[in-house]
Amino acid sequence: MKPMEATQKFITRFAPSPNGWLHLGHAYSALTAARAAQQAGGRFLLRIEDIDIGRARPHFVEGIHQDLEWLGLEWPAPVMVQSTRFDAYQSALDKLRDEGLVYPCWATRREILAAIEDKTKRGEDWPRDPDGAPLYPGLYRHLPETNRKKLMWEGGAFCWRLDMAKALALIDTPLTYTEHGAGHAETLPLDPAAFGDVVLARKDVPTSYHLAVVVDDAAQGVTQVTRGQDLKAATAVHAVLQKLLDLPQPDYLHHALVRDTSGRRLSKQAGDNGFRELRQQGMRLEEVLALLPPPFGDN
C-alpha cells in the first residue's frame, strides 16, 4: 500500500441538485455512496448542488434531507451548499482566465445552431459530445482582443468557455482515472477533446456544473466521487480542470442507473418522483429498498 493510501481517509459524497424531488435513482446513488464509506471506514457527505438558481427551490432541499434521513443515512453538518460558494468558483475561473485558458462567448443558442447548420449544409458531418449535444463550433474563440473589449463594453450577456485545445496542450496527456464501478479498481482512458470548449461559467450563473463540482470535491477532500453512469464521460472534463487548477484527482464509482419496468431511466424531468411518494403512501423502508438494484434490492 502506498503511504498516501495508508493515511488518507476515504471520503465520498452524494451531491443532488434541489430542482425536484428525489426519485429511486437518487436513493440508490446515496445508499451506494454511504455503503462505500461504511465499508472503507470513511465518511459520507451530502452536498447541495443548487447553482441552477432559476430552478433550485428550498422545499426540495428540505425534501432531500427528509428523504435521506428516512433511508437511515447520516452525514456531518454543516452541509456544503454550492450557492454559498460563488467566490470559490470565481477564484478558480480567474486563475484559468489569467492563464488565457478561457474566453468569453456571446453566442446565443440560435447563433450556434445556425453556424452548425451552415457547416452541415456544406456536407460536413457535425460531431456531438458524449452527452449527445452538438459540439460548440468555436465562435468567439479567436476573436481579436479589440473586438472582445468592444463587446464587453456593449454589455451583452456572455459565458466563459474553456479553450480545450489550449488546455490539452498544457497538460500531460493521455489522461486516465481510476474507476470502481465494476466492483474492482480499473484504470480507464479519458477523452476530454470529445466535449470541446465546455462552458465553465454560464451567462446566468457565474459558474457551471463542471467547474463547481471539481472545486468542491477538492475542497471537501473527496477521495471517491460516487455518481451515476450518466456522468461517467464528463469525468474527462473534470480531469482536465483538476490538472489545470492543480487539484487532486479522486477515484470514481459510476453506478448503474435505476430504470423503470419498461427499461426507461428515471429522471426528474419525466416526473419520476418515486420514492417520496412511495413513502408518503405508507411503503416501508424494506419495501422501497426491495425496488432497487442489488445490493439493496433485487430489481
Ligand code: GLU
Ligand atoms: N448534481 C448532480 C445531479 O444531481 C450530480 C453531480 C455529481 O455527482 O457529480 O445530477
